[in-house]
Amino acid sequence: xxxxxxxxxxxxxxxxxxxxxxxxxxxxxxxxxxxxxxxxxxxxxxxxxxxxxxxxxxxxxxxxxxxxxxxxxxxxxxxxxxxxxxxxxxxxxxxxxxxxxxxxxxxxxxxxxxxxxxxxxxx
Numbered sequence: 001x002x003x004x005x006x007x008x009x010x011x012x013x014x015x016x017x018x019x020x021x022x023x024x025x026x027x028x029x030x031x032x033x034x035x036x037x038x039x040x041x042x043x044x045x046x047x048x049x050x051x052x053x054x055x056x057x058x059x060x061x062x063x064x065x066x067x068x069x070x071x072x073x074x075x076x077x078x079x080x081x082x083x084x085x086x087x088x089x090x091x092x093x094x095x096x097x098x099x100x101x102x103x104x105x106x107x108x109x110x111x112x113x114x115x116x117x118x119x120x121x122x123x
Contacts, residue, residue: 022096
């Protein structure tokens, strides 16, 4: 069983940047594909990005392509989401998630979840 803890959220102005981190413990991080999801006020939780075990397969939701970069450092048991050119519509609670096997876009494919970190982008 893997415990995931997100950090790095905060309040930024539109056009700014944040880097989120997801630290894993209690399992073998290098055996899990990882993903980032977000839930905006009044909205359902939605896919943001995912990365394969070795980092060779990466998927992004269309609205973040070119702005966000997902990465992982298996030696540090940590996944990252670099968010640039942030927009007010990026405001949400961001969650990291893990699963065995390939990266997926579907929420119900993930077995492990963090508690979330708030990202607020002001206009």
